[in-house]
Amino acid sequence: MMRTASVTPVAAAIELELAQVLVEVLNLEAPAREIDPLLPLFGDQGLGLDSIDILEIAVAVSKRYGVQIRSDDPDSEQIFASLRSLASHVAEHRTK
Amino acid sequence: MAERHPLLRGHTPDSVIAWRADTPICAARFAAAAAALADRLPARRHVVNLCEDRYAFMLGFAASLAAGQTTLLPPSRAPGAIRESCRDFAGDVYCLADHDEFPGDIDAIRVPTMAEDTGRDAGLPSPDAAHLAAILFTSGSTGKPVPHGKTWGSLVAGARALGTRLGPVGRATVIGTIPPQHMFGLETTIMLPWQNGMSVYPKRPLLPADLDAAIASAQTPGWLMTSPVHLRACIADGLSVRGLVGAISSTMPLDPALARAAEGLWDIPVLEIYGSTEAGMIALRRPARDERWQLCEGLRLRAQGSQLWVEGGHIATPQQIADQVTQQDERHFTLDGRTSDIIKIAGKRTTLAALNAALNRIEGVQDGVFFVPEGRAKARLAAFVVAPDRSVVEIRAALRQHVDPAFLPRPLRLVSRLPREATGKIPRQALVALAATMRDAEYAG
Numbered sequence: 001m002m003r004t005a006s007v008t009p010v011a012a013a014i015e016l017e018l019a020q021v022l023v024e025v026l027n028l029e030a031p032a033r034e035i036d037p038l039l040p041l042f043g044d045q046g047l048g049l050d051s052i053d054i055l056e057i058a059v060a061v062s063k064r065y066g067v068q069i070r071s072d073d074p075d076s077e078q079i080f081a082s083l084r085s086l087a088s089h090v091a092e093h094r095t096k
Numbered sequence: 097m098a099e100r101h102p103l104l105r106g107h108t109p110d111s112v113i114a115w116r117a118d119t120p121i122c123a124a125r126f127a128a129a130a131a132a133l134a135d136r137l138p139a140r141r142h143v144v145n146l147c148e149d150r151y152a153f154m155l156g157f158a159a160s161l162a163a164g165q166t167t168l169l170p171p172s173r174a175p176g177a178i179r180e181s182c183r184d185f186a187g188d189v190y191c192l193a194d195h196d197e198f199p200g201d202i203d204a205i206r207v208p209t210m211a212e213d214t215g216r217d218a219g220l221p222s223p224d225a226a227h228l229a230a231i232l233f234t235s236g237s238t239g240k241p242v243p244h245g246k247t248w249g250s251l252v253a254g255a256r257a258l259g260t261r262l263g264p265v266g267r268a269t270v271i272g273t274i275p276p277q278h279m280f281g282l283e284t285t286i287m288l289p290w291q292n293g294m295s296v297y298p299k300r301p302l303l304p305a306d307l308d309a310a311i312a313s314a315q316t317p318g319w320l321m322t323s324p325v326h327l328r329a330c331i332a333d334g335l336s337v338r339g340l341v342g343a344i345s346s347t348m349p350l351d352p353a354l355a356r357a358a359e360g361l362w363d364i365p366v367l368e369i370y371g372s373t374e375a376g377m378i379a380l381r382r383p384a385r386d387e388r389w390q391l392c393e394g395l396r397l398r399a400q401g402s403q404l405w406v407e408g409g410h411i412a413t414p415q416q417i418a419d420q421v422t423q424q425d426e427r428h429f430t431l432d433g434r435t436s437d438i439i440k441i442a443g444k445r446t447t448l449a450a451l452n453a454a455l456n457r458i459e460g461v462q463d464g465v466f467f468v469p470e471g472r473a474k475a476r477l478a479a480f481v482v483a484p485d486r487s488v489v490e491i492r493a494a495l496r497q498h499v500d501p502a503f504l505p506r507p508l509r510l511v512s513r514l515p516r517e518a519t520g521k522i523p524r525q526a527l528v529a530l531a532a533t534m535r536d537a538e539y540a541g
Contacts, residue, residue: 028506044493050501051302052325052442058303059329068305 007037007084008091014065015087021064022047022083025056037084046082054080061086066095101252103158103220106293112267113289114151114296118313121151123220129208130158131218136205137163137190142231144168144182144191144202145277150285151298152194152207153276157230157286160192161248162221167230169277171241172444172500175199181233181241225249232279234373235450244374245412251287253410254376257393258283259292261380262319262367268341269314271297271307272321274443279373280346284321294319302326304333311339323347323443327358327366337362344369347443349431355383370431373445375415378406379429388428397423439468439477444502451503455479458494460486463514466505467527479505480530482513509534 007015019032026049028035040046041054049057057080058069067090069076079089107113109124133155137143143160145167147153160167168189170181179199182189190203198204223229229248233241259265270289274281289296297314301307307330311318320343327345330337331354340362345355346369355366370389371377379389391397394409397417404421407414420432437448448466455464464481481491488508495504515526 026506044489044496048492048504048506050504052502055302055325055329058305059332062304062333068308069303070305070309071302072299072306072309 011084011087011091014091015083017064018061018083018087018090021057021060025060026053035083037087038082040082041080041086057086061090064096065090065093067093099225099249100222101225101248102222103161103290105256105291107290111293112295112316114154114298115269115314116151116298118315120295120315126154126158127218127220130155130162130220133159133207134162137165138203138205140165140188140190142166142168142182142185142189144170144178144189144198146173146178146191146193146195146198147207147276148300149194149298150272150276150296150300154286154290154296156192156207157276158220161223161227161229164223164227166228166245169230169232169282171233171235171446173197174496174498174500176498177233177235177241177500178202181243183240184243223248225252230282232277232282232373235446238453246376247412250376250410250412251282252291253394254283254392255287255291257410258288258369258377258380260393262292262342265292265294265319267293267295267316269295269297269316269318270321271301271310271314271318271340273300273302273307273326274321274323274347275300278347278443279371279376280321280369280443283371283377284344284346284369304330304335307337308335311337314339317341319344321346324350324354325442328354331357331361334361337364340364342367346371347445348440350383352383352387359384372415372418375406375411377410378417388424388430391427391429397421397426397429439503441476441502444500446500446503451477451499454495454498455481455491457498458483458486458491461491463516465514465522465527466503467531469531470528476506477503478531479508480511480514480527481508482511 015037019035022028023032041049061067079085107123110122112120113123113126114121137159143165145153145156147156157167168181170178191198192205192207194207225248227248228245229251230246231243233243236242270285272281272285276282276286297310301310318340320340322345324345342365344367350368358366365382366384368381368383369377370379377392379391381389395406396408398405404417405414406417421429422432423429439446451466460483462482467478469478492508514522516522
């Protein structure tokens with residue numbers, strides 16, 4: 001899976017780590033390296049995640065990177081739009 | 097002479113009924129807003145309350161009771177489930193919502209999420225105890241949701257019994273992760289605060305950081321009404337919850353080890369309710385201390401052959417107990433395991449029969465079966481489907497119309513045929529083997 005040059009190496013690394021988290025935590029069918037980082041997380045045209053999945057992701061992200069996410073945050077829809085946007089948010093706010 | 101119960105008990109016109117953005121809404125303002133909404137309701141006997149915001153739901157429920165209506169609560173937000181729940185009331189139903197995601201073919205009234213300050217001096221209804229306040233639905237194996245009527249009297253009795261069990265709660269705030277359309281949500285986040293002088297936090301804190309914010313904004317001690325899924329996530333997150341004085345879990349079994357971890361971390365009692373949509377609350381326990389359940393006030397267990405029934409108190413008609421039970425004495429019992437194919441994931445409930453029926457009704461699906469994978473407690477359901485002309489995405493999208501997202505299979509595998517025996521049954525071992533074969537094929541390829 002091509003990772004575009006517009007992503008910094010740090011964010012790209014987090015993307016792959018997060019893809020691995022998604023696969024493990026959510027019982028996804030595809031291997032981590034095959035998850036398109038721009039695919040929507042929600043909806044049938046994307047990864048098809050629901051609110052319980054988001055809960056699992058939020059806990060994993062908090063434990064691993066020290067990033068707390070609130071679902072009523074006005075940015076949360078954007079944060080959870082895709083793997084790339086999630087990785088970018090984590091890269092910016094990580095405390096671990 | 098008909099017995100009536102006021103909507104609120106333990107409240108005064110000035111007592112807080114809900115919090116909105118840190119601002120208290122008092123009972124008098126709630127009464128005025130409910131009366132104003134009641135004036136706008138169509139003259140129909142049934143209303144589907146789809147409000148997401150707990151205060152909006154309350155306004156809608158109160159207004160519909162004032163108008164003598166019955167509130168329908170579908171088993172999920174899936175459009176198919178909503179339509180099927182309304183089917184028997186066609187022509188005599190409309191819906192209340194505070195958002196736009198409901199089937200377009202049902203008339204809808206928008207519930208304002210800000211309480212309108214009408215300045216109107218209004219009382220709240222005192223519905224007749226025999227009034228059919230609500231009909232809750234469970235998923236049926238024929239695709240048609242099964243209705244369970246709740247009279248106002250039975251809802252009030254349940255709320256008072258629970259309030260008595262909790263002890264003095266003062267002006268505590270109820271914070272819930274469960275939707276008010278679910279029996280546990282209706283009992284603990286609407287009826288309990290209404291009948292015991294408590295207030296309500298309007299949003300559903302889905303993430304640990306949300307719960308943190310909810311407790312901070314509550315301004316009075318909080319009672320958390322939640323499920324093991326959210327409890328586990330909060331504990332895993334190491335969330336501290338100064339400001340909570342108690343928690344109640346329900347909708348799926350709470351592991352006593354998780355309850356102990358929560359009590360250790362939060363230093364509050366973590367209670368658990370055993371109940372069902374059919375019966376409401378049946379028993380209560382504190383799993384960190386005692387694995388035994390204590391039957392609720394006024395209820396009795398009765399064995400009839402090999403089947404156990406619960407009756408009395410707030411239970412309108414005797415209900416079967418779906419679990420294997422060992423009774424220690426008249427009021428105490430332990431649960432030993434399931435006797436049916438009930439599936440519970442993330443606080444939602446259905447049966448394998450209902451899921452399989454929904455799957456096999458999808459156009460293009462020749463044969464299909466849901467499968468509970470071995471191992472991990474939080475694993476999703478899997479499904480094997482024979483559908484030569486359809487894709488996984490299409491089938492999942494079709495399922496989503498009728499089935500709660502919690503039960504959507506992950507993975508959904510297309511196969512050429514299912515390992516059915518001559519009797520038509522599929523032995524579990526055959527599915528376990530099929531799953532293993534497909535997994536191995538993936539790793540090899």
